[in-house]
Amino acid sequence: MPTFSPPRRAVAGLAAAVLLLASCASDDNGDDEVDVTDGDAAFVVDDAWARSTPAGRGAVYFQITSSDDDAIVGASVDSSIAAVVELHETVAADDGDVDPSMDGDMDGDMDGDTNGDTNGDMASGDDEGHGGGMMEMREVASIPLPAGETVVLEPGGLHVMLLDMPEMLEIGSVFDLTLELETAEPLTITVSVRDA
Template sequence: MRFAALTASFFALTMTAALPVYAESEHQPVTQSVETQQAGIKVVTAWSRELPPTAPVGAAFMHIENHSDLADRLISAESSIAHVTELHAHIHEGDVMRMVKVDTIDVPAHGQLTLEPGGYHVMLIDLKKPLIAGETLPLTLQFEHAGQMDITVNIKSSDAGTSVEQHEMDHSAH
C-alpha cells in the first residue's frame, strides 16, 4: 500500500515534467507568491501539490535567484510537516526516470535555478499532516553562504498547472 502510494506520487511528478513550468516573474506582480531574500539569495514562488491524505511523501518546488558574486548552494532543508526532508534530483536511467538524493544543489553566482517536477525538488518524507490545497507549509532552507532561510510553501490543487500564473488565474476566475 505504501509502495503503491509512493509509485503514484512519483508518477504524478514524472507526468508533470512535460508541462510548461514557471520561468520568470520579474515583470509581473505575483501576489500569491512568498518572496524571501537574504544575502543575495532570493526564493520566489515556492509551491507544493496537494496529495491524498494517505500519501506518505510530497515534494516542494521553487525558483531560486542568486544576486550575489558568490556561488552558493542549498545544503539542506527541513519542515515541521515531514519527519524527513531531503534534497532530490531526477536522473534518467535508460527510459526510466528516478529520484535520487543529492547532498547539495548549486546556485551559481548571478545565476538562478528552478526546482520543478522532473528536476530538483525538496522531498518531504513521512508526512505528519496531509498536503491540502490552499494551505501552506513551512520550510527552512540552509544555504552554504546565505545561511538559513525560512520560507512559506503554497500548496496548490492537484489539477493546477505548475506555474504560479496559472495558479492565480484559477483564483481570479472565482
C-alpha cells in the same frame, strides 16, 4: 573578498531588479516569496509550491536566485508537515551516472562542485521523457546556486522531497520551508499547496 566588492554589488543590484520584477509578476498568483539575508548575499525565491498529495510523500518546487555563489545543502519543515526532508533529483535512470555514495552524505565539508553536472542538466530544462525510458529519483548532497543564476526546481527535475508526511497537504494551505545554505544564513520560504 574585498577585491570582488564592486561586481558583487552590481550583482546584488541586478538581483534587486529581478526582485522588483518578480514582485510585479507575483500579482498573478500572490504566493511569490522574496527574502534578503544579511547585507552580503541576497536571494530571490519565486513561486514556491507543493502539490496537494495524500499523506506519505510530497515534493516542493521553487525558483531561486542567489546574488553570490552558494548552495542549498539541506532543508527542513515543521514535523507536522513531514518528518524527513531531502534534496532530490529525478533523472533518466539510464544516464548511468548514479552515485550511491552520494546518499546520506550530508555532513562533512560540502564541495560546491560536487553536483556541477546536476546544475547543467537543470539549466537545459526538462529531460524529455523517452518512451520506455526509466526515471528514478536520487538524493543529491547539494543544489549549487551560481551567483546570479536562476535555479529551477520543477516536476521531473530537482525538488525538495518531503517524507513521512503525517497528513495530506491541503490545497490552499501554506507552510514554511527552511533552506540550509552552504555560506549564507538559513533562508525560510513560504510554500503554497496547490492542486496543480
